[in-house]
Amino acid sequence: MGERQLKEPPKLSGALPLAGHIFSFGKNPHAFMMRLRRQLGDVAEFRLFHQSMVLLTGTEASEAFYRAPDEVLDQGPAYKIMTPIFGKGVVFDAPIARKNQQLLMLMPALRDKPMRTYSDIIVDEVETLLDRWGDSGEIDLLEFTKELTIYTSSHCLLGAEFRYELNREFVRIYHDLEQGIQPIAYVFPDLPLPVFRRRDKARARLQQLVSQIMEKRARQAENRTNVFQMLIDASYEDGSKLTAHEITGMLIAAVFAGHHTSSGTTAWVLIELLRHPEHMRSVVAEIEERFGSDGAVDFESLRQLPKLENVIKEVLRLHPPLIILMRKVMQDFYVKDYVIKAGKFVCAAPSVTHRIPELFPDPDRFDPDRYSPERAEDRDLFGWQAFGGGRHKCSGNAFALFQIKAIFCVLLRRYEFELAGSPESYRDDYRKMVVEPGSPCLVRYRKRRRTGLNVAGEESASIRPEPAAGSFRIVVDRDLCKGHAHCMAEAPEIFLVDENGRLDVLEERPVPALIEKARAAEKYCPTRAIKILDDPEP
Template sequence: MGDAEMQGAPVGESAVFDRSKVMMLLGSLVVAAIVGHFVLAWNRKRRNLPPVVDSAVPFVGGLLKFIKGPVPLLKEEYGRLGQVFTLQMLTRNVTFLIGPEVSAHFFKAQEADLSQREVYQFNVPTFGPGVVFDVDYSIRMEQFRFFTEALTVKRLRSYVEMMVEEAHLFFSKWGEEGEVDLKVELEQLIVNTASRCLLGPEIRNSHLEKVTSLFHDLDNGMLPVSVLFPYLPIPAHKRRDRARKELAEIFSKVIKARKASGKKEPDMLQAFMDSTYRSLKRGTTEEECTGLLIAALFAGQHTSSITSTWTGAYLMKYKQFMPAVIEEQKEIMRRHGDHLDYDVLNEMSCLHRAMKEALRLHPPLILLLRQNHTDFSVTTREGKSYTIPKGHIVGTSPAFANRLPYVYKDPDTFNPDRFAPGNEEDVKAGQFSYIAFGGGRHGCLGETFAYMQVKTVWSYLLQHFELELTGPKFPEVDWNAMVVGIKGEVMVRYKRRQLTCD
């Protein structure tokens, strides 16, 4: 018993002592957290840092808000905090710049100050190693030059010829009248066109169905969660990786066969095969051609099919704009007949404005991001100045910024005339008020190609068919991917016709 008593007392004292230590430790942590909060707040005020998005759960809360929906998040915080604010996600700080007044540096900055590579690493599993965001800046700029050389006016002229042929072939299979899901139809047509112009006749004629299926898996493997966790072992990523591997095998066989035959084709694949690195003093490898080709297809095919569908859907809903577009087609036919080429498409200013307005409302990319390497300052419309610290990720959102009410009147309404001569709301608001294709140093290289592609589709449709939306409601946005699509069906009734020139 003596031993028990001897042992009992120290145990009791130890328990009291441990509880005391725990309470003291917890108290210290609480005090440290409070002090830390005020120190951070003081430091933020002293350095003039942007306000921070509130989160009920520190660190994790910002991530949950982001994954739930970037655009709703931006809309809410813009209304509460203004044009500049910071979202804390795990160990990362993402500072958003919303509006032309604060985003100029984002678009104009040198790569050494604001870089793409770190934040777009989530593209590497899709595009593959050794291309675009998996290489340093100097090599990436050379690869972007390859894209530019593949999209010269001379090459665009030949691409338009292919686009017209594909449109004629595709729509000749429609009957005299009927009903179709326009989204599905245009997706297939754009796949056909992109395959013909970018991938070449080998893919278009022999592997199209397989490539289309694989590309679908590749596209669906890029989700909002992929931005932060591109290698997360989820089913969508596993399908993406399998699709990337199979696409590489198909493209590799085509490249090998083309090299062996010595035959040259007027497509983007050939342009990549013939490209040469000036700094490395060598040509492109088979693997690089494959990666660049996937990047080009990813950038051009899906975005063009979405934009084609939105353009037509809005013209059919807002019928007051259709007569001007139809009359433009009649005028084009009076001067050129039913001939379409690069120069004729460039004359279609009404159709161009309709497409531009559809892109304003629905730019395919939700977010544009950069890694900040140097402190810089921005000033809001209200005159508030903030310092954006080195180390922050900096972002802007075409999907949100293109609908700012002080830039665009009735911003949620489709109105192509806002871009008509004399109106030009984007011009009046200043540079970077319209960012559907990005802007500045990293503007979209395929912008002209996209306009040509969509104009070809709709010029052909308007000249040959009467069209009417028949769905119970107007199409909705599908936010469940990085390239924002259209939810559900877009049902359209068509009737074949031929526009007269009188």
């Protein structure tokens, strides 16, 4: 049988001279990409100004995108827009090997042990903001979630200095950095625009503050577990330490990951629950069953809220904050029956793949039960891709889910809500680089009467461990493993994660008595890199 004939991707017609398809794309990127897939299929080419872009949707094309090595598909050239914000030589502007070392340095703060300390911080932040509300009123939900998630993210990931000592100044700095993410910066990041001048001034001021705090911490012996301290203590493979410039950029990257997407998702969770009262009742009942009216919100309890977690997953399917992820093709790239030439850009589009009926039946319907064990419509790791996938899947996905669940465990116990506008008036704003609900986003609140229900010690049937099975074996997808170490916390007899985040499977065929621990490791792996397979004895 002869070698299959490869072809170049089909091209969208109607490109304008110089501009390409930028006007149709810029008006509504999601609608543009949905039309593009309908017309040309899973692999489809279009043009933005002079640059050829190839859209990859569906599971097969998405898997090729997410699994490709950096030497073939490189993030760096696709995200030059972030260089003035993160800094020269930091993350996307760094050489591939150095970038990967930098990203690994962020992982310790997102592992199982530090995560267990964050719930108290998040709960305190929510309650502090709610103390300003009174018995009833009206708020702009998006403004509230932005304020809340910048406090929770900075406090958990950066430390108390940023949250308390530098609170107001840090919020102003972060705002100016965030406003620097403008579409024109993809092409002209250094234009002498006021918004870019404020961005650069904020970046310089933050580095000054970081240097001051580093000097202060060097004189103290206090033990801290946050990203900032871990970066201060970290070293590259050659033994060199990070500079204040590099630490500043990586702190910005960490907060952007923890805040920029979570604020919009948090707002959409409440909107969708108010649009669908049956799911609101179900989630409130689950929270009351787990915590009662005043039970402690902790790490372990937050993992045992399947109904709320499924609501968040469905919100992320319908409203993914990052609707397009890009890479530059460094070497000819092969996907399905196509070859994509070096020099072009390729894009994955979670918002489009999430609307494919073959993957998600009745895809426009809000249906959290898609993720029940019986249906498991997220079983395809390259179908449901709200956090990306493969080697560059968002490392903060566990923190994001954890943070949003903690917020709602406080919000929904303290207050009842209603939409101030008609349900259909709340829409995604696709004009923004990170998609979120359009403003204003008004909701009304009213203090909830205490139910007195307190059965936090009871265990829901949905989270009881499955009965023990026979022989089994462990399979790990090394391309997906990010070193979160949740598996080691659940089953230390089976898994070992070293200080560099490398996973060692101590027992690939554990004794049957360890099946429950192994299933917990599989369930709580944030990247779903672990699979348990039956291994019947011969």
